[in-house]
Amino acid sequence: MFLAWRELIFARARFGLMGGVVALIAVLVVLLSGLSSGLVNDGVSGLQRLPVTAFAFAEGTKTDSAFSRSVVDVKQAEAWRGRDDVGDATPFGNMLVNAKATTAGGAQVPIDLALFGVDPGSFLAPDVAEGSRLGEPDGIVVSRTVLDEGVAVGDTVVIDRLGTRLKVIGVTGDQHTFGHVDVAYLPLRTWQQVHAGAGPDDEVRAGAYEEATAIALRARDGDRIDLAAGDAAVGTTSMTLEESFGASPGYTAETATLTLIQVFLYAISALVVGTFFTVWTIQRKHELAVIRAMGASTGYLMRDTMIQATVILAVSTAVGFLLGVGGGTLLTTTPMPFALEAGPLVVAALLLIGLGLAGAAAAVGRIVRVDPLAALGGQR
Amino acid sequence: MTTGSTSTRPDSRRTGAAERGGLLLEGVTLTLGDGDATVTALDDVDLRVAPGEFVAIVGPSGAGKSSLLAVAGALTTPDSGRVLLDGVDIARASSREKARHRRERIGFVFQSGNLIPALTSLDQLRFALDVAGMRAADGHDPHELLERVGMAHRAGHRPHQLSGGERQRVGIARALVTRPSVLLVDEPTAALDRARSDDIVALLAHETHESGVATVMVTHDHDVLGHCDRVLTMVDGRLSE
Numbered sequence: 071m072f073l074a075w076r077e078l079i080f081a082r083a084r085f086g087l088m089g090g091v092v093a094l095i096a097v098l099v100v101l102l103s104g105l106s107s108g109l110v111n112d113g114v115s116g117l118q119r120l121p122v123t124a125f126a127f128a129e130g131t132k133t134d135s136a137f138s139r140s141v142v143d144v145k146q147a148e149a150w151r152g153r154d155d156v157g158d159a160t161p162f163g164n165m166l167v168n169a170k171a172t173t174a175g176g177a178q179v180p181i182d183l184a185l186f187g188v189d190p191g192s193f194l195a196p197d198v199a200e201g202s203r204l205g206e207p208d209g210i211v212v213s214r215t216v217l218d219e220g221v222a223v224g225d226t227v228v229i230d231r232l233g234t235r236l237k238v239i240g241v242t243g244d245q246h247t248f249g250h251v252d253v254a255y256l257p258l259r260t261w262q263q264v265h266a267g268a269g270p271d272d273e274v275r276a277g278a279y280e281e282a283t284a285i286a287l288r289a290r291d292g293d294r295i296d297l298a299a300g301d302a303a304v305g306t307t308s309m310t311l312e313e314s315f316g317a318s319p320g321y322t323a324e325t326a327t328l329t330l331i332q333v334f335l336y337a338i339s340a341l342v343v344g345t346f347f348t349v350w351t352i353q354r355k356h357e358l359a360v361i362r363a364m365g366a367s368t369g370y371l372m373r374d375t376m377i378q379a380t381v382i383l384a385v386s387t388a389v390g391f392l393l394g395v396g397g398g399t400l401l402t403t404t405p406m407p408f409a410l411e412a413g414p415l416v417v418a419a420l421l422l423i424g425l426g427l428a429g430a431a432a433a434v435g436r437i438v439r440v441d442p443l444a445a446l447g448g449q450r
Numbered sequence: 451m452t453t454g455s456t457s458t459r460p461d462s463r464r465t466g467a468a469e470r471g472g473l474l475l476e477g478v479t480l481t482l483g484d485g486d487a488t489v490t491a492l493d494d495v496d497l498r499v500a501p502g503e504f505v506a507i508v509g510p511s512g513a514g515k516s517s518l519l520a521v522a523g524a525l526t527t528p529d530s531g532r533v534l535l536d537g538v539d540i541a542r543a544s545s546r547e548k549a550r551h552r553r554e555r556i557g558f559v560f561q562s563g564n565l566i567p568a569l570t571s572l573d574q575l576r577f578a579l580d581v582a583g584m585r586a587a588d589g590h591d592p593h594e595l596l597e598r599v600g601m602a603h604r605a606g607h608r609p610h611q612l613s614g615g616e617r618q619r620v621g622i623a624r625a626l627v628t629r630p631s632v633l634l635v636d637e638p639t640a641a642l643d644r645a646r647s648d649d650i651v652a653l654l655a656h657e658t659h660e661s662g663v664a665t666v667m668v669t670h671d672h673d674v675l676g677h678c679d680r681v682l683t684m685v686d687g688r689l690s691e
Contacts, residue, residue: 072573072580073566080568080608360564363525365553366581367546442552443525445560446516446636 073361074377085378088346089386095339096390096422097397099332103414104398106328108407113321116184116213116248117314121193123295125162125314126150126285126306133309136317137164137248140283142306144258147285149304156300157290160194161282163187163261166251166319168230171221171238181219181227183212184248187261187282194286196255201240204255209239211255213246218405227254232269236260249319250407258282332418336425344429347379351436355444362442371437379430383423391419471501471536472664473522473632478531478541480517480687491517492528493687499664501631504655506667506675509684515668516636518684522666523556523634524548536631553582557625557663559635559654563617565609571596571620572605575627582628589628599623599653615646619653626657633658635667639674651677 078085127140142161150159164186171179188194190204196211197203201223204211210227216238221227227236236256246253256264259279266278285306289295297308309317316322351358358371395415401408480492491514499505507515520526521533524540525548533541535555543551552558565574575592579585596602599619609617618638625633635654639647651667651674658665667678675681682689 072577073568076573077568356564357566360558360560361566361581362549363523363552363558363560364578364581365549365551365556367549370581443520445558445564446519446525447561 071374071377074374074381077374078378078381084350085382088342089382089389091342092339092383092386092422092426093390093393095335095342096387096419097394099335099418099422100391100394100398100410100415101401102328102332102335103418104394104401104408104410105406106325106332107409107411107414109324109328110321111245111409112247112250112407113318113324114248114315115244116186116246116253117311117318119196119242119244119246120286120311121288122162122286122311123289124287124297124308124310126159126287126297126301126304126308127283129301129305129307131307133313133316134322136309136314137283138166138317138319141281142284143280144282145280146304146306147282150285150287150300150306153295153300153303155290155293155295156287157293158193158288159285160189160192161187161258162194162284162286163258163265163281164248164283165261165265166249167264169227169236170230171219171225171227173220173225174222177220179219179221181216181221182251183227183254184251185261185264186248186253186255187258187265188255189258193288196240196242196246198240199243201238203240204257206237206239207257207260208234208236209256210236211240211242212238213252213254214242215245215247216252216254217241219252229264232264232267234260234264234270249321336421339422340425340429342429343379343383343426344433347375347430347433348436351375351433355440358437358440359442359444362440363445368438372434375434375437376427376430379427380423383426383430387419387422387426391415471631472503473497473499473666474532474534475518475522476532476534478521478528478533480514480521480526480528482517490687492521495531495687495689497522497666497682497689499632499666501664502659502662504658504665504667504677504679506669506678506681507684507689508669508672508675508681511670513684514687515684517687518689519634519636519666519668522632523558524551553628555631557628557630557633559618559621559625559633559638561637562614562641563609563621565617565620565624567609570606570608571601571612571623574620574624578624578627584628590626592623592627595623595627596620598657614641615650618642618650622650622653622657626661626663629661630663633663633665635665635669637669637671638667639669639671644673647671647674648677650674 127136128142131140144161147159147161150156166184169183171181195204198211223238225238262278263274266275268274301308398410475497478492478495482489482491509515521528528541532539540551579589596605601619638650655677
């Protein structure tokens with residue numbers, strides 16, 4: 071302690087430079103963590119908000135294309151519902167469309183929508199913060215984020231090419247997006263018409279009303295669903311809700327990229343700290359020999375250096391996080407997918423400090439090899 | 451007193467209270483290097499330094515003077531022989547015990563002071579107490595000791611702000627602050643001019659007599675030997691009057 075503090079102050083320029091690097095890395099970590107959370111929200115918040123344990127897709131469906139390729143028979147919901155560990159099961163439709171919204175002022179706004187077809191009476195029907203719940207055949211409940219496009223309750227949305235007219239009757243309380251596209255909930259029957267490619271005046275092809283993308287499953291309270299057994303019995307391929315995130319367009323690639331960058335940042339930070347303390351220890355080799363000759367134990371010297379590392383890491387991480395959160399708060403007001411969440415940030419801070427300490431610890435191992443005998447003679 | 455090649459005397463520790471203190475080396479041999487290139491650094495060395503005695507060791511480079519300090523200072527383990535500090539044999543101590551002996555019984559004065567760059571003169575002394583796990587009450591009062599070596603006016607200065615002689619004075623005070631029983635001094639005047647050298651060695655002599663520490667000084671500087679109680683010569687690992 072005695073020497074650690076005094077050296078921190080004496081060599082403040084050197085420690086400051088190293089701390090600056092760690093602080094800048096911390097800023098980047100915060101921004102990437104925010105971007106990560108934002109992209110997760112943008113990619114799968116629509117799925118996360120569903121009160122669903124798992125999805126049963128058509129047999130043999132691959133994860134990456136599950137929501138766009140899978141077609142199941144709505145009757146399979148009955149089969150799933152009959153199973154002991156399933157609390158409820160209901161068909162779920164999912165498709166992406168381009169549309170134009172006509173606002174109250176008469177302006178045409180092009181919007182992309184992820185149509186979630188749900189039975190208005192089922193557990194999938196969303197709660198609304200504004201307007202009314204699903205019910206009318208042409209009524210849709212949209213994600214809160216649609217309001218940013220200038221669309222409001224009462225506006226009309228026309229699906230491109232088909233010409234299907236839908237009316238915004240309600241808005242959810244928070245963000246519901248899927249693959250960076252705002253979610254619009256609509257009655258399953260309307261979804262089936264759109265999915266079959268039928269416009270308002272077209273005949274709906276036979277069998278269209280039997281189709282859905284997947285069966286949404288909800289476990290009985292406190293139960294886990296035995297998906298394998300259910301799949302075998304019903305003839306589906308199931309994924310838990312978390313597994314189905316991988317089916318959201320771009321989700322896996324985005325999260326993998328960001329995770330990779332963050333892993334590199336942690337590694338760089340640990341290496342920078344480790345390198346600094348290696349050089350710092352080598353520079354002080356003679357001084358350390360003198361202190362050892364004075365009778366200091368290895369533990370005494372290591373403790374001193376680890377105190378220095380802890381102080382520098384804690385201070386620079388704190389500074390970096392303050393800057394990062396400050397800058398990030400500005401970003402949350404932009405359309406960028408960015409969300410600051412306490413959980414991931416705390417984990418990031420602990421990782422940064424923990425790995426930095428590991429780097430420093432690897433470096434101070436050198437102290438063991440400093441021979442106090444080197445204090446004799448005239449190396450200075 | 452006890453130089454030469456007399457064989458070890460097992461009863462030497464019990465010959466009297468006065469002889470129990472200080473530094474005693476008996477039949478110490480040290481070989482350096484390994485394989486073909488071994489050098490006998492210390493060849494059956496006997497040395498007794500009483501508390502309050504100031505002994506100088508002179509000799510050509512490579513004669514084994516530094517090895518003698520290393521063995522007496524618990525920095526190196528000799529191949530054979532006994533090293534007694536205050537009657538305690540430290541020759542076979544583990545490295546952990548050696549560090550403890552260094553903290554508790556030994557003071558080092560290095561060439562050109564070897565002070566810690568980050569610390570002020572006063573903190574050099576307080577740091578030595580901290581390393582030794584002592585409170586100021588157990589050792590000397592750092593302020594008072596700085597005053598005694600004439601450095602009170604430089605208490606707040608760091609080593610780079612001090613002259614060579616001033617650094618050496620602080621170094622002497624640092625070595626004494628833990629009240630060691632043995633003071634080992636390595637070429638204290640190597641970086642100093644003649645007048646300063648004389649001052650420093652006079653200070654060492656004065657502090658040795660004042661605090662009753664057994665002091666061994668290794669030096670090349672024959673001009674300062676007048677301050678010493680005894681002068682021994684070391685040649686090829688052998689010590690003689």
